[in-house]
Amino acid sequence: MIRHKRRLFAPTAAGTGLGESTFAEAAWDRSRSATLRGAVVGACVGAVVAFMANIPAAWVAHGVANATAQRLLLADARGSLWSGSAVAVLTGGPQSRDASALPGRLEWALGLRAYGFDLKVQHACCLNGSVTIQVRPGLGRLGFTVLPSPGWIGQWPSSWLGGLGTPWNTLQLGGTVRLVSPGFKIESAQGRLWIDGRADIELLGVSSRMTTLNTLGNYRMSISGDAAQGGASRLQLSTQDGALQLSGEGTLGPKGLTFRGEARAEAADEPALNNLLNIIGRREGARTVISIG
Secondary structure, eight states: OOOOOOOOOOOOHHHHTHHHHHHHHHHHHHHHHHHHHHHHHHHHHHHHHHHHHTOBHHHHHHHHHHHTTTSEEEEEEEEBSSEEEEEEEEESSTTOOOEEEOSSOEEEEEEEETTEEEEEEEOTTTBSSOEEEEEEEETTEEEEEEOOOSSOSEEEEGGGGGGGOTTHHHHOEEEEEEEEOSOEEEEEETTEEEEEEEEEEEEEEEEETTSSSSOOEEEEEEEEEOGGGTOOEEEEEEEEESSEEEEEEEEEETTEEEEEEEEEEOGGGHHHHHHHHHHSSEEETTEEEEEEO
16 A cells, blocks of 8 residues: 655745735834934934034134134124124233223124125124125135125224234324225135235324324225235235325235335424334334335
């Protein structure tokens, strides 16, 4: 008698429905993992946005102090990177005892713009309304474009310069420093400074406690450059009027600042200006040679 062996078959996944269940569970796991990843990414992005939105103004003040070797300080900074205010102070640098603050508070507002930011600055004492500065960061470089304002851009008391220490604290200047420009750009690249455009720094009604004269005169320092040419910007100092005659030329560019000029006095005013002429440069007879760089 021949016995036939029965072949045992395991139930198939299709027959029992286990395949559909396993597939559904796997899909659910993938969906849950994707949701979790999205939540984590969203939380991280939200944290970064919240952090950026609340960067304190004190951090801005710290950055400005470091960038200027602590010669320009934003004291009592309030607010944030995007909207804040501070007191502008000039000092002679680290451990200097000289300091001079402008009256009132410097206010700023920073907004996003294509490829950069727009910085709007106001200061009731010293700026002509709201001054706009376009900030353009780049790879290894940073550009600042000062947009023109009707008339002048800013004006500051000359006495503010006394905070920088020697020789300004000795000269104790009076008068006004005014910035006039049709618009110019300052660009820093790998530690080098470039200026594109033209800016005039006017010294108006200048006086000094080093002389008995009520005023020394009115002067202009013109700065002009063309970044496309890759050269240094040109400096030119001229006297508009006054007892003290100043003149000179120089450059500002990748190799730093160089300037050669001279100071003279009219014969009738020379006795009153002798002390001043001895301080501002090297005396050569009736003239004083001014040399920087």
